Amino acid sequence: MTAETFQRARRPEQKLQRQDAILDAARDLALRDGVRNVSLADIAARVGIHKSALLRYFETREQIFLELAADAWRDWARELHARLDTAEPGSASLVAELFARSFSDRPVLCDLIAHTPLNLERNVSPEAVRHYKQTSLGVVSEGAAIVHSVLPDLTLAESREFVASMASLAGSLWQIANPVPALAALYASDPELAQACVDLAPRLRRTAEILLAGLPASRNPPVLRTAADSV
Amino acid sequence: MTAETFQRARRPEQKLQRQDAILDAARDLALRDGVRNVSLADIAARVGIHKSALLRYFETREQIFLELAADAWRDWARELHARLDTAEPGSASLVAELFARSFSDRPVLCDLIAHTPLNLERNVSPEAVRHYKQTSLGVVSEGAAIVHSVLPDLTLAESREFVASMASLAGSLWQIANPVPALAALYASDPELAQACVDLAPRLRRTAEILLAGLPASRNPPVLRTAADSV
Numbered sequence: 001m002t003a004e005t006f007q008r009a010r011r012p013e014q015k016l017q018r019q020d021a022i023l024d025a026a027r028d029l030a031l032r033d034g035v036r037n038v039s040l041a042d043i044a045a046r047v048g049i050h051k052s053a054l055l056r057y058f059e060t061r062e063q064i065f066l067e068l069a070a071d072a073w074r075d076w077a078r079e080l081h082a083r084l085d086t087a088e089p090g091s092a093s094l095v096a097e098l099f100a101r102s103f104s105d106r107p108v109l110c111d112l113i114a115h116t117p118l119n120l121e122r123n124v125s126p127e128a129v130r131h132y133k134q135t136s137l138g139v140v141s142e143g144a145a146i147v148h149s150v151l152p153d154l155t156l157a158e159s160r161e162f163v164a165s166m167a168s169l170a171g172s173l174w175q176i177a178n179p180v181p182a183l184a185a186l187y188a189s190d191p192e193l194a195q196a197c198v199d200l201a202p203r204l205r206r207t208a209e210i211l212l213a214g215l216p217a218s219r220n221p222p223v224l225r226t227a228a229d230s231v
Numbered sequence: 232m233t234a235e236t237f238q239r240a241r242r243p244e245q246k247l248q249r250q251d252a253i254l255d256a257a258r259d260l261a262l263r264d265g266v267r268n269v270s271l272a273d274i275a276a277r278v279g280i281h282k283s284a285l286l287r288y289f290e291t292r293e294q295i296f297l298e299l300a301a302d303a304w305r306d307w308a309r310e311l312h313a314r315l316d317t318a319e320p321g322s323a324s325l326v327a328e329l330f331a332r333s334f335s336d337r338p339v340l341c342d343l344i345a346h347t348p349l350n351l352e353r354n355v356s357p358e359a360v361r362h363y364k365q366t367s368l369g370v371v372s373e374g375a376a377i378v379h380s381v382l383p384d385l386t387l388a389e390s391r392e393f394v395a396s397m398a399s400l401a402g403s404l405w406q407i408a409n410p411v412p413a414l415a416a417l418y419a420s421d422p423e424l425a426q427a428c429v430d431l432a433p434r435l436r437r438t439a440e441i442l443l444a445g446l447p448a449s450r451n452p453p454v455l456r457t458a459a460d461s462v
Contacts, residue, residue: 118349129417130421133427134424161437165400168399168400169396169399169400180352180353183352192368193364193368196367196368207392209445210441211442214443214446215441
């Protein structure tokens with residue numbers, strides 16, 4: 001789409017098309033360069049419009065990425081439904097595997113999760129944050145309901161703790177698993193330092209298994225109470 | 232210390248004093264304003280020197296914060312030693328409580344953990360990253376050894392998984408627990424959205440309990456294998 005045709009669009013469906021084109025451009029660039037390296041000017045250039053035209057559709061760079069995060073969360077929930085709605089109940093290993101993959105297959109979602117509280121929830125209107133939070137809270141609840149339906153031994157509240165912890169870890173571990181080139185070179189040259197790196201999917205799967213085993217086991221913690229417990 | 236006295240210092244111990252003064256200034260500002268809001272110029276102004284003088288001691292703003300992160304990790308390890316070296320073995324609840332507090336009492340450490348892979352490991356020399364990684368890996372190993380000595384039922388590798396997961400979560404949950412003022416106002420005005428916020432110490436303690444219960448329990452996961460497991 002050229003700047004010319006883009007600027008002529010006036011009808012509501014054309015406006016939606018433009019918004020989608022902007023979000024697609026931001027997503028492509030975030031996938032290629034990482035969220036932190038994508039500026040408003042980069043997005044405008046890729047869509048083929050001027051920055052000022054782009055700001056008719058979104059408040060700021062941060063709002064574009066918050067919208068992208070909301071989209072990515074909805075896509076993530078669809079994947080969980082598709083994979084787990086018809087699953088036979090009881091398999092924690094299936095849930096662990098699908099959660100690990102649902103994040104590791106979505107690099108832009110993982111990257112956005114870390115950037116959301118650090119960068120994206122700033123420089124946007126309260127309305128934009130509210131809209132994003134409603135989406136992300138809704139998706140976490142939806143994910144929790146799916147987990148609870150496959151693993152009915154977990155309460156809904158426990159399922160929610162699982163989803164929230166996995167989302168946090170997916171965000172922070174993805175950043176560690178995807179170091180900048182200079183750091184990747186350092187890891188390659190020094191096996192001892194390479195321990196600090198993370199292989200995302202197996203680490204998420206392993207942590208999911210620990211959490212799913214720990215949630216019921218921590219209801220009555222098998223703890224040897226000692227005098228130190230009163231510290 | 233005035234800019235005048237600072238600039239006259241020439242002896243090795245005076246240089247160390249200056250480095251400490253710079254790190255103290257960066258720490259104070261990070262605590263007050265958050266890591267992301269502290270610039271090199273802010274640090275120089277607080278120490279009372281020109282930016283160019285500051286760059287005789289540190290490569291970049293990011294290197295100052297990496298050094299601060301290394302210091303904060305060492306301080307964290309000292310606290311664990313002080314609290315757990317003489318603890319009677321067996322109390323997972325003591326370990327959970329102390330880990331939660333060791334992070335929630337150290338806001339600058341938590342803030343730095345999230346910024347390290349996103350921002351700080353960029354714009355520094357490979358040597359500076361190597362130095363930081365050696366410190367952080369060493370501290371994680373030290374923390375794992377302490378956990379293993381209090382909870383000998385966990386292997387050293389499992390203790391390490393516990394420490395690494397807690398550190399990642401401390402970094403990401405701290406950011407959520409400390410929203411920008413506009414977001415905090417939104418939470419205050421809307422109880423439904425406030426669910427998205429996190430109370431750091433109790434959440435970390437709860438997650439520590441889940442992980443400590445889950446690590447031994449996930450060795451032979453009590454999983455109902457179904458046909459879906461082959462997905």
